[in-house]
Amino acid sequence: MATVVSHQAIASHKPSSFKASHFPKEPLNVPIKLRQKQFKIQATSSSQAPLLDPVLSPSKTIPQSYKKKSNEASLILIRHGESLWNEKNLFTGCVDVPLTEKGVAEAIQAGKRISNIPVDLIFTSSLIRAQMTAMLAMTQHRCKKVPIILHDESEKAQTWSHVFSEETRKQSIPVIAAWQLNERMYGELQGLNKEETAERYGTQQVHEWRRSYHIPPPKGESLEMCAERAVAYFEDNIQPELAFGNNVLIAAHGNSLRSIIMYLDKLTSQEVTSLELSTGLPLLYIFKDRKFMRRGSPVGPTEAGVYAYTKRLAQYRQTLDETL
Numbered sequence: 001m002a003t004v005v006s007h008q009a010i011a012s013h014k015p016s017s018f019k020a021s022h023f024p025k026e027p028l029n030v031p032i033k034l035r036q037k038q039f040k041i042q043a044t045s046s047s048q049a050p051l052l053d054p055v056l057s058p059s060k061t062i063p064q065s066y067k068k069k070s071n072e073a074s075l076i077l078i079r080h081g082e083s084l085w086n087e088k089n090l091f092t093g094c095v096d097v098p099l100t101e102k103g104v105a106e107a108i109q110a111g112k113r114i115s116n117i118p119v120d121l122i123f124t125s126s127l128i129r130a131q132m133t134a135m136l137a138m139t140q141h142r143c144k145k146v147p148i149i150l151h152d153e154s155e156k157a158q159t160w161s162h163v164f165s166e167e168t169r170k171q172s173i174p175v176i177a178a179w180q181l182n183e184r185m186y187g188e189l190q191g192l193n194k195e196e197t198a199e200r201y202g203t204q205q206v207h208e209w210r211r212s213y214h215i216p217p218p219k220g221e222s223l224e225m226c227a228e229r230a231v232a233y234f235e236d237n238i239q240p241e242l243a244f245g246n247n248v249l250i251a252a253h254g255n256s257l258r259s260i261i262m263y264l265d266k267l268t269s270q271e272v273t274s275l276e277l278s279t280g281l282p283l284l285y286i287f288k289d290r291k292f293m294r295r296g297s298p299v300g301p302t303e304a305g306v307y308a309y310t311k312r313l314a315q316y317r318q319t320l321d322e323t324l
């Protein structure tokens with residue numbers, strides 16, 4: 001019999017104490033966008049491992065019922081830890097450089113800060129510094145689930161990365177990498193030293209390139225252009241997950257996150273110019289009643305205030321305390 005599982009199905013989305021046979025074998029009720037990425041698994045017999053088939057047309061895979069997991073979800077945003085080019089003060093943009101040792105420590109520290117906050121699904125950019133940050137942060141999470149990058153760049157990549165144990169899937173968290181969450185493309189500034197560029201073109205000009213909403217750096221993206229793809233991706237792919245009740249972690253970049261925060265906090269193009277994000281600092285939002293409520297940055301796993309924000313977070317933490 002053919003069974004459809006979504007990306008969500010590889011994670012249990014529940015604390016490890018959750019019983020009730022865990023997940024149904026039949027399709028989970030999943031948000032619209034990720035339905036389109038559903039895989040069809042054909043179990044030829046109970047003794048044979050399932051085979052992964054390519055995506056079917058969404059009309060064949062959309063479940064009939066659509067039932068929310070919860071009316072409330074957490075959203076954590078983390079700018080990646082310090083990169084080797086942050087350290088050298090170079091414009092980085094879409095150049096794919098790794099974290100420094102300090103960046104690794106920042107990512108681990110960020111993980112400690114969010115270690116009691118539920119994470120069902122992770123989105124990162126396609127750049128290694130954001131992916132390293134997400135992975136390192138998750139090593140600290142008390143749920144002890146394994147983040148697994150989903151490879152859907154080809155049918156073969158999907159098939160070859162398939163996990164054949166339902167139990168193992170339940171102990172994992174899907175990680176979706178999307179280029180739309182990449183840092184703004186910094187054009188002809190990529191690889192240049194920020195201080196030297198300011199000396200050459202003037203502080204005011206460089207500040208406009210870096211912080212204005214509308215003005216792009218030479219042959220690069222303005223924040224507005226970056227927002228067009230990052231916010232569209234957020235609205236189309238991430239917000240439906242939150243609306244469904246899935247708790248989401250996004251590890252991305254200074255400017256792609258600035259544009260998303262501008263959307264979440266309804267900042268004007270003027271207000272966003274003064275928004276600065278530190279490397280490796282997690283920011284927590286609660287999504288409820290179709291509204292985003294900014295809750296600041298969890299300062300530590302035992303910080304009482306963070307868990308007082310919502311009953312759901314407090315309950316999740318209590319479950320971790322009881323079961324781990």
Ligand SMILES: O=C(O)[C@H](O)COP(=O)(O)O
Nearest residue numbers: 090091092093183210254
């Ligand atoms: O891409 C870069 O150089 C930085 O990560 C972000 O740079 P900015 O603070 O100059 O926008």
